[in-house]
Amino acid sequence: MTRPTRARIHLDNLRHNAAIAAGLAPASRLMAVVKADGYGHGAESVAAALDDRVAAFAVASLEEAVRLRDRGIRRPILLLEGVFEASEVAEAAAIGAWIMLTCEEQLRWLQEAALTQTVTCWLKVDTGMHRLGVTPQRAPAFLQALRETPNAGPDTVLCTHFSRADELGQGETREQLACFLALCDGHDCLRSAANSPAVLAWPETHLDWIRPGYMLYGDSPFKESLPQAAALKPVMTLESKVIGVRDIAAGDAVGYGATWRAERASRIATVTAGYGDGYPRTAGNGTPVLVNGQRVPLVGRVSMDMLTVDVTDVAAVHVGDPVTLWGEGLPVGEVARHASTIGYELVTRMPARVPREAIT
């Protein structure tokens, strides 16, 4: 028997979520963000499943784009951070990747590259995130320089990124959008601003291209429940099994460091999944886990290969019973909150040790 810990990847749910994103922004083109190995889901199978549903893909690096091309993905692929050195411009052009331009160095690398074909460029403008992008003041001249560069294709897209779109009613998103629209005014360029939270909650940001990532994988980036996000279906379900059940007495402690002590006679089930399988060690006592579909609390410290849950209050649990750590019936974002992080981090850090089982 093989170890039963695995991540089922429901590609049918992925397509369903892409349809939700497209439906929320019917006038926009859909760019599916599949960086970081498709947020840990397996970029190649994710992109293959979406290839006929989206207009383009986005990744974080040339290597990620090359992997998709090798897998036969033919849609445009945008390098979200652009290139990291001059030589990558020609390599990007050779595989038909689009590049983000975020600074003067990247512009110079583009201008100086010896290319046989043009590259479609996106110009990142910093409207308040202060991470990447040129200032709104610099943007017009930068665009002009692009127009004069034979290496740049004719259809530069203006792009910006929100810092607080996952906070409903946040004034900063409105300010960033107003700044972006003002600088776009008078330039005959397509515009892109919306990440997942903006696709879900800020329709005025949809513009010409939406760029959702996280929502495609089936979880809401919002803490509060949002009707638009209610129909999303989780793509990754992290599953395991019970490999031990024991009764302990009141006062007994469980696990490394004795971080949980039974207040009553308790039944403890041991699950073969731990931080070596991407389950966060920081998940506290009380983090929900599904055993036989029933919610039970995590108790004691998460180990590398195992974790323990209190099954005293649910119907009899046996060795071999199925366990869901997150996914179907238990949103990864909810587990993440118990571990002081976000669902994005949990799925993206899923280690290679955990087999991905694609379900089409």
Ligand SMILES: *Cc1c(COP(=O)(O)O)cnc(C)c1O
């Ligand atoms: C990662 C990323 C996205 C997608 O963000 P989500 O919150 O996952 O939808 C969009 N745009 C840029 C520039 C990004 O880096």
